[in-house]
Amino acid sequence: MSHSTMLRSLSQQLLRNNKNLLSAAGVRQASAVSGTNLKDVLEKLIPEKQKEVVEFRKRKGSAKAGEVTVDMMYGGMRGIKALVTETSVLDPDEGIRFRGYTIPDCQKLLPKGAKGEEPLPEGLFWLLVTGSIPTQEQVKAISKEWIERAALPNHVITMLNNFPSNLHPMSQFSAAITALNSESKFAKAYAEGVHKSKYWELVYEDSMDLIAKLPTVAAIIYRNLYRDGSTPCAIDNNKDWSWNFTSMLGYEEPSFTELMRLYLTIHSDHEGGNVSAHTCHLVGSALSDPYLSFAAGMNGLAGPLHGLANQEVLVWVTKLRESLGGEVSDEQLRDFIWNTLKSGQVVPGYGHAVLRKTDPRYTCQREFALKHLPNDPLFKLVSQVYKVTPDILIEQGKAKNPWPNVDAHSGVLLQYYKMTEMNYYTVLFGVSRALGCLASLIWDRAFxxxxxxxxxxxxxxxxxLVGDS
Known part of the structure; x- marks a missing residue:
């Protein structure tokens, strides 16, 4: 079967799956808890879920969920069933599902911004925390609450403004999050002997505060490094979270704000076993507060095998363009890719530890590009790489997954909107990943x-142990 035929087959299957799921999704949406205050909703929801888990463990606590092999233990623990993460599950064939909803589901069902078509991250956070699609009013309430919680303490602003220009943006981001620990309601209450039944409420408060503050932290870092230290604009009460973020960064193009809404939504969560999510969960299990836990996760995200991967893709694509010039034939591209593989390198942006198909996060970014920048030369080149690479990787026979992942596309979109500072891209990823990591942390403490x-x-x-004496 040819690559194009496989793509058509996959697309048709996705459409069939989405039609079936949207029907079920409508039922779940109708059963959503009413009210616009997310904490009030959780206070009703958590006791129900606690009871469900207690009863499940009584019935099946001794049941075996899988087995562990020696290869798994030496091979990065891949495939070991060892974590509980309520917010999302990554299916090897279908891709990510946020509380059961696919990315196309979320694009269709989640509330949109003013005159926008992409989902608001505030709605995705509500979904991750509650399991229900929020109303427009519930999302507006989250936007308003994050605006009210967004102010940074002076000591963090001073620290950010005194960092040397050669300190990586992710190092600055992580350090600022750690310093925000001065504001932790959880740490203060724990020191005063609060009962453990209240832990989730304090983690919720810290999580809401932290998510609210991250765009300002990220914007200060960006402007200090790339805009001569200019001050970000004030937060506008009439704008949503993503819109205020892009304005503080200094980008006023409406379609860039739309891109950021999509970007912050799709990068938010990827089940619990990835480095950033697992690290946040692990550090949080020691009852470190959400600031310290999330900062630890960001130090993991900063690694080139995790959040820095989109930068690796852009470096490779740039070298490709420099080597082959402007118009590139498929044959030239095949030779370049084969030479990359024969030199012992990989094609960055292709393959995934779990996925065995084209990453749906890649697909929705490609659809955005087809709509907003169809003639961009870099997008055309990435599309050509997508056309050629899977067949080569299949022929080579080493890759378990020859399809592109999310990192194969995100950098191209940012480059188009003149955000060319590749070192900064992982900070955007980090702002988004807070939604999933912190939603999970709330439930870790609730359970x-x-x-x-x-x-x-x-x-x-x-x-x-295995009888190999």
């Missing part, structure tokens, strides 16, 4: 999950 402490072995003991 009273204990400190995480898996058993480890050295190689001699592992050999003995």
């Amino acid at each position: 009273g999950l204990p400190i995480e402490r898996p058993k480890s072995y050295d190689t001699p003991h592992l050999r003995k």
